[in-house]
Amino acid sequence: MGSNALSWSDSQTFCHDIGGNLASIHSEEDFNEILSLCHENHAGWIGLNDINSEGEWDWDDNSVTDYGFIDNSSTKPTSGIYPWLNVSGWGPQPSSKYGEDDDCVCILEMFGDGWSNDDCSLQYYPICNQPPKDTFSNPVDNIY
Secondary structure (H helix, E strand, C coil), X not given: CCCCCECHHXXXXXXXXXXXXXXXXCCHHHHHHHHCCCCCCCEEEEEXXXXXXXXXXXXXXXXXXXXXXXXXXXXXXXXXXXXXXXXXXXXXXXXXXXXXXXCEEEEEXXXXXXXXXXXXXXXXXXXXXXXXXXXXXXXXXXXX
């Protein structure tokens, strides 16, 4: 996790500059590893976003949308079901809390350790995946 809060695009640049991507999450194990990096009451950007097409979710590293999605479909998130948050007043995530600019996904540790789509200009801490050093590396071992 980066030490400075940044917008989603600046977080993406930060991760790319150090040779990685904003984190992608493909299992409960990945998610728990990333949660362990989130400090109390801090939110962190992950690589999931629908910037290119509203409702079509993509990871920063172009990996498959599987964990948190129905049938590995980028258009069928498990809205309001773990790992997506269902916070009173917001409704099931992903939904628009602030308008149609909620295109980037963060982990909100303070609201129950879940994913929430949010305004990309807000400043949260970048959570990066470092690319594996070889083809046999486990991606969860490369989260920082």
